[in-house]
Amino acid sequence: xxxxxxxxxxxxxxxxxxxxxxxxxxxxIFRAALRAADHGCLRPWRFLLIEGEARERLGxxxxxxxxxxxxxxxxxxxxRTLAMPLRAPLIVVAVTRLQExxxxxxxxxxxxxxxxxxxxxxxxxxxxxxAYWRTGTLAYNPIVAKELGLAENERIDxxxxxxxxxxxxxxxxxxxxxxxxxNWDAS
Numbered sequence: 001x002x003x004x005x006x007x008x009x010x011x012x013x014x015x016x017x018x019x020x021x022x023x024x025x026x027x028x029i030f031r032a033a034l035r036a037a038d039h040g041c042l043r044p045w046r047f048l049l050i051e052g053e054a055r056e057r058l059g060x061x062x063x064x065x066x067x068x069x070x071x072x073x074x075x076x077x078x079x080r081t082l083a084m085p086l087r088a089p090l091i092v093v094a095v096t097r098l099q100e101x102x103x104x105x106x107x108x109x110x111x112x113x114x115x116x117x118x119x120x121x122x123x124x125x126x127x128x129x130x131a132y133w134r135t136g137t138l139a140y141n142p143i144v145a146k147e148l149g150l151a152e153n154e155r156i157d158x159x160x161x162x163x164x165x166x167x168x169x170x171x172x173x174x175x176x177x178x179x180x181x182x183n184w185d186a187s
Contacts, residue, residue, distance in 0.1 A: 006126035009172045013130030016163030020051055020089035025127040029162070032123035036116035040101055044109035045116050048093040048148060055085040065143040084138075088130075088161035092120065098153045113157045120160055130165035133158050 050058050059082040066081050085091055096113040098106045117133055124131035138144055139156045
């Protein structure tokens with residue numbers, strides 16, 4: 001698939017199953033992340049790959065984090081939280097290593113990680129891999145960060161769920177460019 005077709009038509013695919021992306025697909029998806037806009041060439045991102053039984057361990061971490069946040073949970077909510085990482089055969093945890101830099105604030109470093117995730121989403125679409133990006137309270141929970149081994153200067157900026165789409169992706173909405181782009185008049 002050519003780049004413009006992927007960029008114009010990418011959509012998130014929520015219903016995923018096995019198999020996970022193969023080695024060639026992974027290489028293409030991961031290489032796309034490394035081309036993200038990156039002020040100062042800090043390469044502030046790193047990615048944790050979670051698959052197989054490690055997904056169950058991540059579910060246990062999610063449950064401890066949710067319970068530690070004081071969320072009163074019934075059995076159905078507990079089961080749903082434990083099963084969250086089982087929604088896809090591969091989860092890529094996007095982590096930003098925040099660095100002190102005189103010209104690149106932390107926000108720009110996190111934006112670079114976000115750009116890397118977006119590049120992976122587009123590459124996954126081009127490779128026929130289903131993918132979607134999740135954040136939410138668990139991404140920002142200190143228990144999750146600690147259990148995943150993040151350093152004090154690291155932050156989770158999302159979980160990228162990847163797998164085989166259960167059904168073909170829906171068509172991308174065709175938005176009118178002129179509704180979002182305007183000439184600025186400096187006068």
